[in-house]
Amino acid sequence: MRPAFLLLVLALATPALALAEHDAEGCKDHPMLSRMPSFYIGDCERTHDEVEFTVGEEETHKVEGLKTRNSYALKEGAAAPSSSGGTTRTP
Numbered sequence: 164m165r166p167a168f169l170l171l172v173l174a175l176a177t178p179a180l181a182l183a184e185h186d187a188e189g190c191k192d193h194p195m196l197s198r199m200p201s202f203y204i205g206d207c208e209r210t211h212d213e214v215e216f217t218v219g220e221e222e223t224h225k226v227e228g229l230k231t232r233n234s235y236a237l238k239e240g241a242a243a244p245s246s247s248g249g250t251t252r253t254p
Contacts, residue, residue, distance in 0.1 A: 184238050193231055201241035235251040 190207035192198050212230040215223050237243060 166172045176219040184236070190233060192233070198235070199244060201238050202235045203238055204233050 184203045184205075184206040187206050191206040192204070208231075210230050211227070213225055213227040215225045218224045
């Protein structure tokens with residue numbers, strides 16, 4: 164009787180595991196930023212890039228390095244975060 168029960172539980176749990184959202188392959192959070200709860204990385208891109216800044220009347224400075232772009236998505240069924248900032252005021 165126990166093996167049949169375990170197989171039933173496993174069969175019922177498998178579809179839920181298949182629908183769970185996971186980070187896109189090869190993607191991870193930037194080490195200097197923390198992820199909001201209930202979000203996953205749907206897509207990411209790592210490329211070498213350069214940006215030129217104006218630092219004076221006729222002077223510029225070029226910065227080169229790795230550019231990281233992560234696209235986060237809310238997990239299905241999770242509550243969206245509030246835009247109120249968590250505090251409310253009453254006049």
